[in-house]
Amino acid sequence: MLDIKTIRKETELVKNKLSSRNNEFIQKLEELLFIDENIRKLKIQIDELKSQRNSLSKSVKSKEEAETIKEKVKEINNQINLLEEKSEQYEEEINQIVWYLPNMPSDEVPQGKDESENVEIKKYGQIPIKTRVEDHFIIAERKNIWDQNNTTRFCGSRFSSFVGLGAKLQRALINFMLDEASQNGYTEISTPIIVKSNALKGTGQLPKFEEDLYKLTEDDLYLIPTAEVTLTNFFANDNLLNNEDLPKRLCAYTTCFRREAGAAGRDTRGLIRQHQFDKVELVHICKAEDSEEEHEKLVRNAEKILEKLELPYRRILLCTGDMGFSAKKCYDIEVWFPSQNNYREISSCSNCGDFQARRLNLRFKRDNASKPEFLHTLNGSGLAIGRCWAAIIENYLKEDGDIEIPQVLRKYMNGLEII
RNA sequence: GGAGAGAUGGCUGAGUGGCUGAAAGCGGCGGUUUGCUAAACCGUUAUACUUAUUUUUAAGUAUCGGGGGUUCGAAUCCCCCUCUCUCCGCCA
Known part of the structure; x- marks a missing residue:
């Protein structure tokens, strides 16, 4: 499996390397990067919401106090669930690409089609x-x-x-x-x-x-x-x-x-x-x-x-x-x-x-x-x-x-x- | 195949709802003491991802076999799965 960070940072290199095997991979890489971008945006939102939820829950010391935050936390959880569902979808799409991408050939490997x-x-x-x-x-x-x-x-x-x-x-x-x-x-x-x-x-x-x-x-x-x-x-x-x-x-x-x-x-x-x-x-x-x-x-x-x-x-x-x-x-x-x-x-x-x-x-x-x-x-x-x-x-x-x-x-x- | 027990950090092992990313011990790393070694003492010690960054770090999130659920909150309660161990059966 290729490192997603390498794909992000050195997109051109990865593209060149993979297309030296076969051209079908260029479009896949574009898709991958697009979804990856979306996932990270979602993750920022999700983490922020989770952080809110955690700090609210941690502030609770007694059962009576819990009553006051119940509604708020439930609302946050609803939002989290929605976003996570979407994020899982993206995750699935990324897996459908990244597990199918071959290794990058070394520099010493000669270019050739067959x-x-x-x-x-x-x-x-x-x-x-x-x-x-x-x-x-x-x-x-x-x-x-x-x-x-x-x-x-x-x-x-x-x-x-x-x-x-x-x-x-x-x-x-x-x-x-x-x-x-x-x-x-x-x-x-x-x-x-x-x-x-x-x-x-x-x-x-x-x-x-x-x-x-x-x-x-x-x-x-x-x-x-x-x-x-x-x-x-x-x-x-x-x-x-x-x-x-x-x-x-x-x-x-x-x-x-x-x-x-x-x-x-x-x-x-x-x-x-x-x-x-x-x-x-x-x-x-x-x-x-x-x-x-x-x-x-x-x-x-x-x-x-x-x-x-x-x-x-x-x-x-x-x-x-x-x-x-x-x-x-x-x-x-x-x-x-x-x-x-x-x-x-x-x-x-x-x-x-x-x-x-x-x-x-x-x-x-x-x-x-x-x-x-x-x-x-x-x-x-x-x-x-x-x-x-x-x-x-x-x-x-x-x-x-x-x-x-x-x-x-x-x-x-x-x-x-x-x- | 039947019955039961279990799975917690590098290892051993505590933990039955919040102050537990996790006690204690061992191991590792750094230091003090020491002529040297040992011992003793003090400190420190997980991984992944994301964001910011003066690239050093800081913050956030997740992780106690895996997945799902209950709950404001789960290592802890419930369900499913996988694996390990013990006994019985079967068998090369």
């Missing part, structure tokens, strides 16, 4: 020259390590199962990634995958992106689309963190659920876009002045996973038009897919600044004497398991049709070298 204007930052690894290239789902079905047809029969489209050594390979990836994160200083947390709407509101998935989520209507709960939700919420809830608690670096392996509304027809075959997938998520919670550095660390930690798996990748800096709602700066890591002759996203590492912290009231105190300050939150995949699985299958495909197991994973698969 993914075509993203900027490549670096490339790692040699793109293999292969004599045999197949789609991962072709290989996986041939090797009987993955099932689509059966699974869609009882689950519907965009669901699939890992089978046999395929399931073991998935498990190896999970363990490998969690171990890497632990070694890099992350605290592993195993969180629930069902959350209340407030948690999703805090991280920015709600209220704007309800259609992307699976909802348990009976209990007003949601399946998480990413463990960013549970990890970022972990220390929220009004508990102040201390200086020495920071930075927090958390990781979690969870299953994630996305309805993929609006993705009809895209990546319909294979593992790239499923309704349910596994992911190891990395979250940093840190002080404002550290978040740039933490962001670089986070993205490096994600990249190092691919380096150890010896998979070619590139790092992309997303442009203003392609960035997610809560991010002020975002790197995508894309891994090489031979069958597509292209790189595909495998991790998205966002610095959200204080945007989520404001929504969550996630704050800390520098020391006992200082005021609470909002923290900065960052998140990134480290990595998406399914896409990583698919990338390994394709990149490690040998000429004879077998799949080599990456060196670092063999100890997680009882020394198995070939599938």
